[in-house]
Every structure is written in C-alpha cells, then in structure tokens.
Amino acid sequence: MATEARPTNIGIVAADCYFPKQYVSQTALESFDLGPTGKGKYTIGLGQEAMAFCSDREDIYSMSMTAVQQLLERYNIDPKQIGRLEVGTETVIDKSKSVKTVLMSLFEKSGNYNIEGIDSINACYGGTAALFNSMNWVESSNWDGRYALVVCGDIAVYAPGAARPTGGAGVVAMLIGPNAPLVIEPGVRGTHMEHAWDFYKPNLESEYPVVDGKLSINLYLKAIDSCYKTYKQAFERRNPGKTFTLDQADYVLMHSPFTKMVNKAYARVLYNDFLANGAQGKFAKVDPSLAKLTPEESYSSKDVATVFADISKPEYPAKVEPSLTLPKQLGNSYTASLYTSLLSLVANKKDELLNKRLLMFSYGSGLAATMFSIKVQSSVENIARVINLPDRLASRTAVEPQKFTDVLLHRQQNHSATSYKPSGLTTELFPGTYYLSQIDDLKRRHYERVPLSQ
C-alpha cells in the first residue's frame, strides 16, 4: 500500500466559550420550585450551583456567532487562516440549513468562502464528532495547512417539572491544528453506539425533549463500560507492556447532564478497574461478590454505587472537581458540556497540566459515546488568560426564579413565530454578543451585535 506523510500532535490550539450573562441560582430555584422540602434537591441532589439561560434575543445561530467572532478577535486569527469550520449541536431550528452556513456571514468581509465542514447531529455527541472530523481532516491529504474551527453548543431547556433544573446554555469554539498544546492522543479511542430511546426530540416545534431519565442513566453507565474496555485495549496496544487503569489518567472529564452524574460515572470506571483487577490495593476491602453481578444488576445495585463512590472520595476532588466549574455554573450545555469541563480545568490548573493525561468521555443519547484522551504537550497559560473564567463568571447577573420561569414561558410561546420581534433587553447581554433582531415573514432570521465597548 502506497503511503504519504501526515502531520502529528494534532489537537486544540486555542479555545474560547460563550455563555449568557443571565443565570438563575439553583439554591433559589429549588426553594422557588419546591419550597422548604426542596432544600438541597438541585444543589446537592443534582450537584448544580447555577443555570445559564437565554431570553428570546438568543438562539443557536447568535450564540455560535458570538463564540466564533470572539475566538477570532481574542486570539487575533485572520479569518483567511480557517480552512474548515463545523458545528455540533442539537438545538435545531431549521431542518435543512446548517448553523455552519450562518457562521459563514462572519467570513464574508475576508472573502474566504473556501471553508469545508457542516453540522454534526446526535444529541450531546455532536461536538465530539465535529472535533474528530476536524482532526481527521488535518491528518488527511486534503488538508491545506489552515486551521479547523470546531463549534459546539446548545440551549438546553426542559418543560416545567423535575427535569427543568437540568437545563443550561453555552457554546465552546476550538481551533484545531498540529503542534497543539492539548493533543488528542492518536489511535486511542473507544466508541459505543446503539439504538435507544433514552432522550430524543420528536416534537419538532418544541424546544423540549422526551426523556426516560432512568434508562438514560443506565445507558450512560453501559456506554462507559463499553468505551472504557475498548479505550483500554487501544491504549495497551499502542503502549506495549503498560496496563491502563484510572491511575494512568491525571484528570477525568465526562459529559455532565448534571455534575452528580459525573460522580456516578467516575465510580463506574473504578468498578470497571475492580472487575479487571480486584487485587489492586484500593479495592482490598471490596466484597468480591460484586464482581459476579450481571451488568444490568450492577447498574441498579446500591452496593456497587455506594462502595465505589466511597473509593472515589480520596481521588475525586483532585482528578475531577477542577473540571466542574462551568458544568456547575452553566448547567448542561449538551454538545458543549464536555468542552466546558476542559476549559474549566485549563482555567483552574493552567500549566500544572503540563505533561498530564486527561481522560475524556463524551455521551450523546440515542446513543453515541466515545472515550478518548488528551495529553497536555505545551503551555495552556494563553488559553487560560483569554478565557478569563473567574472574571467572566463574576460579571454575570443573577435573575430571580420567577423571571427565569417567565422568560422560558415566553420562549416556549414564541418558539415557532413568524414576523417576530424579540422583546428581551439587549442591555442584559455581554458586550460583543450577537442577538436576534428579527424573524421576518419568510422566517429568515436577522442579527445585530452589542458593541464590544459600551
């Protein structure tokens, strides 16, 4: 077989995120929704601190425009340096026209129309698919030396009820190229895809999904089992003589529908390590009969959950917590969730991350899941400086639960409107935010931008 050369050390060269200025506190929301009996339900039960949300001024087009334009500006990237741009989202507001094509409006002035890539869709997995596609492009014979730009993000809203506090909003934009500080380890991946109805959106005029919560949690755990096994095999094939256990991962980042799920998921990986080698020191006190459960039994076993949650306690604060800032503060941003974890970790740890391995788990209902890993090869200080998380989070505005509830009702009532003028105040947006100015009589959407300095 003839061969050609391909570049290496491909990964995330730069990144930025966008989240709305407004949020509701989960402490306030649990009290508002449930009264005194609600205390701790959202904050401890779900592990959430706040939830970002949008008025009718924002949609997936505007939020993605904001994220892309900010990344180009903050890293001083010439739009002509972009050779591929693709989007992962499940916030579908048109069945045909991709978010990507709307983003092309930001490149018009540069005259750069030669930009490959469109939208990737499957629940919360679209960002990971877009990332892999962009990396493969850089490795391909069709790469022309320019950067790829991956955009992932969503507006996650649920009908009033138990699932509503698991909403959120956010977009992450990532510049992909060779010689990256955050290198995606090549050839080390475990994927599990399966036909399932755990979470889906068959009511096309509604922003709200149909969810079978228990099934979704079980499938998330099943996907971890399967992906971890395949990831481990691939790792051991690429690193002869080494055995992969969680000890080989310095940090563990996982898709976060709510951060309590990440707790469960981390414990599940430990359970997999136990099944592979129960003689490992940290499993000394585990009842060996837990290895004899069927997978189905183990998903609902209280013993498995408690025992491995306990074993995770000494490791979790160091290996997982530093990546949970944005997932806790924004809520579930669906396709962006895993990448808001990555940005949180970079913001919190900066160059302590040098030479560290980050184990990543991406899950999208339906279902599509992959485990992969990132090796930090060079300084991420510049990324941490640009994303500037502490200041940006501190400059947000807390909104009362009643106003939050009103805003969501207004979104719901106007979601499919024609000839629509949004009423949300543009003063409630960060400087530099693109916003919906009008939906015209042909349902074409029009945008303006809040000035960068006000």
Place this chain on the structure above:
Amino acid sequence: MATEARPTNIGIVAADCYFPKQYVSQTALESFDLGPTGKGKYTIGLGQEAMAFCSDREDIYSMSMTAVQQLLERYNIDPKQIGRLEVGTETVIDKSKSVKTVLMSLFEKSGNYNIEGIDSINACYGGTAALFNSMNWVESSNWDGRYALVVCGDIAVYAPGAARPTGGAGVVAMLIGPNAPLVIEPGVRGTHMEHAWDFYKPNLESEYPVVDGKLSINLYLKAIDSCYKTYKQAFERRNPGKTFTLDQADYVLMHSPFTKMVNKAYARVLYNDFLANGAQGKFAKVDPSLAKLTPEESYSSKDVATVFADISKPEYPAKVEPSLTLPKQLGNSYTASLYTSLLSLVANKKDELLNKRLLMFSYGSGLAATMFSIKVQSSVENIARVINLPDRLASRTAVEPQKFTDVLLHRQQNHSATSYKPSGLTTELFPGTYYLSQIDDLKRRHYERVPLSQ
C-alpha cells in the same frame, strides 16, 4: 514536523441504492396538474421522467435501514467489518436522535457497537460531507483497517404547486476504503460556503421547505463559478504543467434538483472555460463581449445561457446524459442526488469507465458546495451487477397522479402523529424493504421488514 504513513487510493469500494417501488409519471402528472397547457412542462421544462414517492409506511429511518441491510447482504459484508457509519440527510424527524443510531439496530446481532460517525446536515450537501469525513477517517491515525459506510438519502416533498414535480426519494449507501475502484482524487477540491436563504426548512412540523427558486438557481451557478476556480487551481498545483478545462473531465456529474438544472450548470462550466481562455477552439464564434459581463449580469443573461447551451450540445449526450438515469426516474433525492448520478453512470457505462475522470459537483442550499473528482482505477462491473438498475427500475409500479396526490396529503396530515398506525399497503413495497409498523405513545418508531422472498 513528525509524520506517519497513511493509506492511499481511498474511495468507493462498493455501493447500492434504495428507491421506493411506486412512482408517478411526469407526463401523467403535468397533464393532471395543468391540463393540455401542461404538455412538456415537467418532462421538457424540468427534464424529468418520473418521481419516486413513499406512503406513510416509509421514513428516513426505514429507507436508510433498507439501503444498509441490502448493501451488507448483496456484497456479503460481515457487519463486524464496519468501523464507521455515517448519514447525510435533511429529512429530519428528530432534532436530537441521529439516523445513524437507528441504523445501529442492524448491527446488534453481530455485537459490533464500536462504529464511529453520526449525521451530517446541510440541505443536499450532507452526503458529500459524510463521504469526505469517512475518507479522512481512513487516512487518519484513528483508522483501524475497517470499512466506513456512508448513507445519504431523503424524501423530497413539496407543497402542492409549481415545486411539487421537483420532489423525489432515494437513498444511496457507499462502502469506503483504500484500493477502491472509484478513487476520490486526493487534494483536488474546490469548496464554496456562504450564508443564504435560498431553500430552508424553518417550519419544523412540516415536510415542506421554503424556497426562493430564482435565488437558488443563481446561487447554484455562483457556487459552480467559485468551486470550479478553486478546483482548477488545486488540480493545476497537483499536476504541474497541466491546465484544467472541461476537456480533462470524461464525465460531469452534478447535483440534480431537476435535470434541466444540470444542463444549465454544464453550460456554466463551459462559460468559465471561455472566461479563462476564450481562444479555445470551441469558443471561436462566441461574442467576446460576453466576457465583460459582471457575474450577476451573467446569471440572468439569456445570451450566455443560449450560447453556452449550444456549445454544450455536442458534448452533453456523451459526458452527462449517462449519469441522469436515476435523477430523471427518481426525481430529487437531495443528499443522494449526486450519488444516484454516479450509480447511473456505473450502470450505463460499466468498465468503459476504466481510467476515466468523473468531475463531481455537490450543492446544498444555505449554502455548501464542493467540486471534486473521481478516477476509476479498477473494474466497476461488480457494482453494476449488484445495483442491477435496468431490472429494478422496470419492476417499479406506476401510480396515477390522483393516488400520488392523496398519498402526499395523507403524509402531510399525519406527519407529526403520536400513537399512529400507518395505513400504506406493505404489498406496495419491494421485497426486503423495512417499513414503519407503528409510532407509539412516546413517539418511538417501530419497524418491520418485508420478507426478501415472497
């Protein structure tokens, strides 16, 4: 920069298509819709012969399942040999769950869940995006030696009126790997993407798009100009000393919303050749002032249209017509359209194609477009034998325009139904066709299959 080896000669190793058994004749439809004054409107004006359509028994999930299962069976492919499976479509019936995950149900028995790839969305371009993504995967460090499977297809239906005869239906499945008979020429591509509202689907509960026909035709021509220029540059960079003109392409295949558009498009490429070098023999009699029009003037210039249509006449029957069998017989299958052209050409020309170059143009409104080329490196007789087009087209059933109209109305009325039992007769489906048996109270869709031999 460190490098690793990658495989070459990547392209289409095997392919199959699925189209519904029922069709309406365009001769009958133009007479039914418009009376005697309609004569030739659809057949000559649009260049269409027949239109495939589905009852409520079929949707994008069922049609894609049929195409994938048939490809695996007819080429005797073990489901474990598939390492990637992805779908391009704009027939969105769920905003979150991908068609890809439904296709995973076909792989359950094999135990193969380790299959990357999800859905790519942008109008008629999704199939091309999926094809490029799969090829890049084969070239990447994450390739594990298995095949990729690309599925593209749509059900194209329009509201009653002038656009309705431009509907259609079909799915193409393509097996991607190295050492392929149909090699996608590496590094030779021209892409044009731009924000436009020429055709889109903002009415999410409806199967019907919003279309600005004139704008869409002009943008298609603009995209050809831009893609042809970039393709030509890339070709000439890769082939020093050679100049690319249409004479370097043995066959020209283009996205066909209706085949008359392909006529216009071919003439447009000739106009580009004229602008690049008016001294070429075939342009001897062209008025040089036609080179001085602005692009906008040229799109609507009757002179440009007529003169280059005339010049195309001696070339068109040999270079284009052999690829139009399925586009004329099925109508617009959106993401599958360009690939139904490819299968038509393979069926009609078989190994006359050896060592020939096929120039391909993919267009999706919104807009995303790419020109690329295929070199036929080895025998395609097996593909021609498997797809067996003449027999399959001959075994279809013609349906009267009134019944066709009734079926489309029934689809329209039940498109968003919950707890729904389709009423379309399963005897009207080809053997081996998957069909919708039920939509349950949670809008989950359930399928069965017509036996292969009846």
